[in-house]
Amino acid sequence: MKIGFTLNGKNTFIDVDAARRVIDVLREDLEMTGTKEGCGTGECGACTILVNSESRLACLMVAAQLEGAEVTTIEGIERDGRLHPLQKAFVEHGAIQCGFCTPGMVMASIDLLSRNPEPTQAEIREGISGNLCRCTGYQKIVEAVAAAAAAKEKDGLP
Amino acid sequence: MTTVYRPGSLDEFWDMREKYGEALVFAGGTDLFVKLRALNKYPPVLIGLAGVKELQSIEELSGAVFIGAHATHTRLLSHPRIREHFPVLASALRSLGSPPIRNMGTIGGNICTASPAGDVLPPLYVLGAQVELRKKDGSRRVPIREFILGPGTTALTDGELLSGVWLKKEDSFTIHHFEKVGQRKALAIAVASLAALVTTTETGIVEKARFAWGSVGPTVVTSQDAEDALVGLPLGLKALQSIVPIVERSVSPIDDVRASAAYRKALAGNLVVRLAGRGREPLRA
Numbered sequence: 472m473k474i475g476f477t478l479n480g481k482n483t484f485i486d487v488d489a490a491r492r493v494i495d496v497l498r499e500d501l502e503m504t505g506t507k508e509g510c511g512t513g514e515c516g517a518c519t520i521l522v523n524s525e526s527r528l529a530c531l532m533v534a535a536q537l538e539g540a541e542v543t544t545i546e547g548i549e550r551d552g553r554l555h556p557l558q559k560a561f562v563e564h565g566a567i568q569c570g571f572c573t574p575g576m577v578m579a580s581i582d583l584l585s586r587n588p589e590p591t592q593a594e595i596r597e598g599i600s601g602n603l604c605r606c607t608g609y610q611k612i613v614e615a616v617a618a619a620a621a622a623k624e625k626d627g628l629p
Numbered sequence: 630m631t632t633v634y635r636p637g638s639l640d641e642f643w644d645m646r647e648k649y650g651e652a653l654v655f656a657g658g659t660d661l662f663v664k665l666r667a668l669n670k671y672p673p674v675l676i677g678l679a680g681v682k683e684l685q686s687i688e689e690l691s692g693a694v695f696i697g698a699h700a701t702h703t704r705l706l707s708h709p710r711i712r713e714h715f716p717v718l719a720s721a722l723r724s725l726g727s728p729p730i731r732n733m734g735t736i737g738g739n740i741c742t743a744s745p746a747g748d749v750l751p752p753l754y755v756l757g758a759q760v761e762l763r764k765k766d767g768s769r770r771v772p773i774r775e776f777i778l779g780p781g782t783t784a785l786t787d788g789e790l791l792s793g794v795w796l797k798k799e800d801s802f803t804i805h806h807f808e809k810v811g812q813r814k815a816l817a818i819a820v821a822s823l824a825a826l827v828t829t830t831e832t833g834i835v836e837k838a839r840f841a842w843g844s845v846g847p848t849v850v851t852s853q854d855a856e857d858a859l860v861g862l863p864l865g866l867k868a869l870q871s872i873v874p875i876v877e878r879s880v881s882p883i884d885d886v887r888a889s890a891a892y893r894k895a896l897a898g899n900l901v902v903r904l905a906g907r908g909r910e911p912l913r914a
C-alpha cells in the first residue's frame with residue numbers, strides 16, 4: 472500500500488504492507504531508530520511518538536493509520552541544532568542512564584506539557600505513567616520535566 | 630498481506646463490510662492489535678473506524694448524552710458534559726491504561742472487548758447505559774447489561790456495528806464513586822473494581838444506591854439485594870459492613886495470574902465499605 476504522511480516536517484512516502492507496524496516502518500524501513508521497542512504490547516511506552524500532536528504507541532499502530540498524518544519522533548524535536556527544552560533538561564538533570572526509555576519519556580512529556588503547561592509533581596508522574604524506566608528510579612525524570620516546564624515559561628519556548 | 634480500509638462515513642463502511650465479510654473492524658487498536666500479534670494471525674482485510682464521521686460525536690440531546698463509539702478516552706475525559714453529568718465514568722476513565730492508551734483507545738472498543746475488567750463497563754451499568762447498534766438497514770438500542778453476554782462475547786450480530794452509547798443525565802445521585810484495585814497504580818488491569826451511585830438525605834440516610842463490580846465474575850456483577858439492603862440506613866461504616874455478606878454472595882470471582890478468587894471476594898466487600906468515607910459531598914469528577 473502506498474502511504475503518504477509528514478515525518479518530522481518532511482513529506483514522506485512509503486510502499487509497505489498496510490498492516491506493518493509503525494514501529495517497524497520507522498526503525499527498519501525509514502531507519503529512524505530513535506524510537507525504541509521495548510514490549511511491543513503497549514505497556515512500556517518506549518515507542519511513544521506524536522501523531523497530529525498527540526502521543527501514540529508506534530507498536531500498536533499499523534502503517535495505514537499514517538496516511539495523511541503529521542508524525543513527530545524524537546529525531547524531529549530539536550530546532551536548528553538546538554535541543555528541545557525537555558531534551559536539555561533531561562541531560563542537565565541526569566534523567567538519562569542507559570537512555571532506552573528516554574525518547575518515549577520525552578515524547579510523553581511533550582504531550583503532557585501541551586495539555587498542562589504547569590503540571591504538579593503528581594501530574595508529571597501521571598503523565599509519564601505509561602513509560603517504564605529500569606534505571607533512573609523516575610525521580611530525576613520528574614525533576615527534568617518540572618525544570619523544562621519552568622524553563623519554557625521563562626523563555627516562552629514552544 | 631493485509632489490506633486496510635479507512636472509510637469516511639457509515640455508507641462507505643457498509644459497502645466495505647458487504648464486500649469483505651471476513652474483515653475485522655478496529656477503532657484504537659489497543660486491544661485488537663495486541664491480540665492479532667500474539668496469535669500472529671492477521672485477517673486479509675482490516676477496517677479502521679477512525680474516519681467514520683458518524684462515530685465521533687459527543688452530543689447532548691434532551692435529557693441524554695450520546696457518545697459516538699469512536700470517542701477516545703482522552704476526549705471523553707476532557708469533555709465538560711461527561712465530567713459534569715457522569716463523574717463516575719470520568720473517574721473510571723482516569724484510571725484506564727496510560728495517557729497514550731487513553732489517546733488511542735475508544736469507548737466502543739472497550740465495550741466490544743467485553744472484558745470482565747473493562748473499566749468503562751461498571752460505570753455504564755450503574756448509569757443504565759444503552760448501546761446503539763447499527764446495521765446497513767436499521768438500528769436498535771440495547772441496555773448494556775443485555776449487550777454484554779460473557780467474557781469477550783456480546784450481542785453484536787453479523788454485519789452490526791456499535792455506533793454509540795446513550796446515557797440519561799443522572800443528576801439525582803449525590804455520590805458518584807469509582808475505585809479500582811490493581812497490582813500497581815498505573816497501567817493496571819483491575820483485580821476488582823466498584824462503580825457506585827448513591828443518594829442520601831440531608832441527614833445521610835441512603836435513599837437509593839446502585840453498585841456494579843468489575844473483575845469479580847464473568848461479566849460485570851450487580852446486586853439488587855445489596856442495593857435494597859442499604860436503603861433507609863445511614864451511609865456509614867456500620868451499614869456498609871452489614872451488606873458485605875450479601876456482596877460476597879453476589880460475586881463469583883476466579884483465580885488467575887493477578888489474584889485469587891478469595892482475595893477478589895474480600896475486595897468486592899471492602900470496596901463497598903470504603904464508601905463510608907464519602908458522606909454527602911458535592912459531585913466531583
Ligand SMILES: Cc1cc2nc3c(=O)[nH]c(=O)nc-3n(C[C@H](O)[C@H](O)[C@H](O)COP(=O)(O)OP(=O)(O)OC[C@H]3O[C@@H](n4cnc5c(N)ncnc54)[C@H](O)[C@@H]3O)c2cc1C
Nearest residue numbers: 513656657658659660661726734735738739741747748791
Ligand atoms: C497497555 C494496555 C493497558 C490497558 N489498560 C486498560 C485498563 O486499565 N482498563 C481497560 O478497561 N482496558 C485497558 N486496556 C484495553 C484497551 O485499551 C481498552 O479496552 C480500549 O478501550 C479498547 O479500545 P480500542 O478502540 O483500542 O479497541 P480496538 O482494539 O480497536 O477494538 C477492540 C475490539 O472491539 C471491536 N470494535 C471496536 N469498535 C467497534 C465498534 N464500533 N463496533 C463493533 N466492534 C468494535 C474490534 O473489532 C475489536 O474486536 C489496555 C490495553 C493496553 C494495550
Ligand code: FES
Nearest residue numbers: 509510511516530
Ligand atoms: S514497545 Fe510500544 S509500548 Fe512498549
Ligand code: FES
Nearest residue numbers: 568572604605606
Ligand atoms: S534510562 Fe535506562 S530505562 Fe530509563
